[in-house]
Amino acid sequence: MYKVHIKPHWEIAYDNEAALDTANLLTLLTAIQQSGSIAQASQQIRYSYRHAWGLLRDAERIFGNSLIDSGRGRGTTLTDFANKLLWADRLVAARLSPTLDSLASELEIELGKTVEGKSETVRLNASHGFAVAALLGKINEARLPVEVRYRHSTDAVAALSRQECDLAGFHVPLGEFEKPAIATYAKWLNKRSDCLIHLAVRAQGLFVEPGNPKNVQSLADLTRPDLRFVNREAGSGTRMLLELMLSGQGIAHKKINGFENTEFTHSAVAAFIASGMADVGFGVQTASQRFGLEFIPLVRERYFFALPAASLHDPLIRAVIDILQSESFRTAVNGLAGYDATDTGKIQTLKEAFG
Numbered sequence: 001m002y003k004v005h006i007k008p009h010w011e012i013a014y015d016n017e018a019a020l021d022t023a024n025l026l027t028l029l030t031a032i033q034q035s036g037s038i039a040q041a042s043q044q045i046r047y048s049y050r051h052a053w054g055l056l057r058d059a060e061r062i063f064g065n066s067l068i069d070s071g072r073g074r075g076t077t078l079t080d081f082a083n084k085l086l087w088a089d090r091l092v093a094a095r096l097s098p099t100l101d102s103l104a105s106e107l108e109i110e111l112g113k114t115v116e117g118k119s120e121t122v123r124l125n126a127s128h129g130f131a132v133a134a135l136l137g138k139i140n141e142a143r144l145p146v147e148v149r150y151r152h153s154t155d156a157v158a159a160l161s162r163q164e165c166d167l168a169g170f171h172v173p174l175g176e177f178e179k180p181a182i183a184t185y186a187k188w189l190n191k192r193s194d195c196l197i198h199l200a201v202r203a204q205g206l207f208v209e210p211g212n213p214k215n216v217q218s219l220a221d222l223t224r225p226d227l228r229f230v231n232r233e234a235g236s237g238t239r240m241l242l243e244l245m246l247s248g249q250g251i252a253h254k255k256i257n258g259f260e261n262t263e264f265t266h267s268a269v270a271a272f273i274a275s276g277m278a279d280v281g282f283g284v285q286t287a288s289q290r291f292g293l294e295f296i297p298l299v300r301e302r303y304f305f306a307l308p309a310a311s312l313h314d315p316l317i318r319a320v321i322d323i324l325q326s327e328s329f330r331t332a333v334n335g336l337a338g339y340d341a342t343d344t345g346k347i348q349t350l351k352e353a354f355g
Contacts, residue, residue, distance in 0.1 A: 124169070
């Protein structure tokens with residue numbers, strides 16, 4: 001079975017200077033950040049000490065900025081400019097990863113069809129998320145053929161109704177916004193023939209800078225003129241949830257500075273704030289934690305996979321369910337900040353899940 005990995009790659013140039021390939025430089029800067037030493041970083045990534053220094057000096061000349069601070073007894077640290085380069089790389093990865101992962105999955109399937117004659121696969125459509133990524137990791141470990149397409153929750157359940165996928169991921173808030181949220185998906189879900197597999201419960205809330213320097217406390221603060229907001233894109237389940245919550249509190253979108261500035265993933269929202277380009281965003285706790293941000297919890301939601309009940313007996317679907325119901329997968333989900341795997345793998349009818 002083929003596995004394709006596609007990684008973002010970027011170059012940077014100033015004026016008429018030759019473009020600098022950032023890959024080796026970013027690898028070195030990451031190692032320095034982790035070790036606090038150029039010598040240890042060089043050893044860790046198998047660069048010669050001389051090569052590492054040459055790479056740093058060439059980059060500093062091109063950028064006209066220092067990349068490291070060092071002094072006797074205090075090790076080596078990265079400058080603000082070097083940290084900005086690392087955040088830029090994380091933002092590139094966060095923004096492009098869903099598209100590249102979907103493309104990699106498509107290439108895997110096509111290569112399998114062409115070379116091995118294989119066409120049977122589990123077609124999974126879902127919004128990009130951490131528990132979904134953990135599941136795909138387990139599926140790949142089991143060497144199950146899977147075709148992944150990252151798309152909005154509404155697009156995923158619509159694709160299921162058109163028989164374009166086998167599993168459709170979507171999320172629904174607990175509490176007062178559950179009913180209007182499920183109404184959005186109901187037009188594509190068949191309560192007689194579809195069923196649900198519970199993936200996880202997760203926390204959504206506000207992302208702010210470490211220490212919350214602007215003292216953000218609630219959604220009402222988003223209308224403050226001193227705050228820059230970064231949003232999820234229209235059509236995403238998280239954007240739908242946010243708009244329901246804002247409407248419930250009588251908060252007008254047009255009063256929020258940056259409401260139309262959007263990113264495709266929770267990680268991209270977190271990276272945007274961590275880079276200093278925005279002050280606050282809305283998303284899942286795991287993304288906030290991974291980018292070193294502070295998290296203000298506002299709502300919990302359930303994430304499900306919808307599928308035709310008749311497919312529960314399909315061997316490939318059954319293999320995926322076995323993974324979802326395994327103790328190792330529950331442990332992986334519980335290890336994600338803000339996630340709860342108590343009901344992970346539970347199979348329900350729509351009526352059982354939503355009443």
